[in-house]
Amino acid sequence: MKTLIAGDSMPSFSLFDQYGEIFSSIAFKGRKLVIFFYPKDESAVCTKEACTFRDSFIEFSDEGAVVIGINSGTVQSHINFSSKNKLPYYLLSDPGNKVLKQFGIKDVLFMTGRETFLVGQDGKIEFTYRAFLSGDAHSKKMLEFLRTN
DSSP states (O other), X not given: OOOOOTTOBOOOOEEEETTSOEEEGGGGTTSEEEEEEOSOTTOHHHHHHHHHHHHTHXXXXXXXXXXXXXXXXXXXXXXXXXXXXXXXXXXXXXGGGHHHHHTTXXXXXXXXXXXXXXXXXXXXXXXXXXXXXXXXXXXHHHHHHHHHO
16 A cells, blocks of 8 residues: 555545544545554553644644544543543544555554654645654654744
8 A cells, every 4th residue: 555645635534533522534624634643552652752742732733733643542542541641632543544554554563653644724645754763753843844834
């Protein structure tokens, strides 16, 4: 499967969020989306990544972007992770990694990959960033791109 790159259209999807509510990407058409895929709730690098997005949440909001984290964790795992770390954005449960596969994210070692996508208001990918061991760099790279483009 080909990894989505700048210029590609974001696939539409619906997943449950950390509160058991349906999140539909179609409902966010016309909004900027920062979608980060991460391997696992509660792992060290993933927690650092999630908390870096938390710490920059207001800056993303100021840029008009909606932040969304996605992995195969359960709704219960996401609510625990979100509550424990005070995460103010959507965490979506992607059982079977269906949406991850639609974005074409490749596995790294024995885990799913870590990649972040900026989707523009037109529904097209504007920017991507991949760094498996540098979870905290994802929010920084996305903010840099948002501010300069």
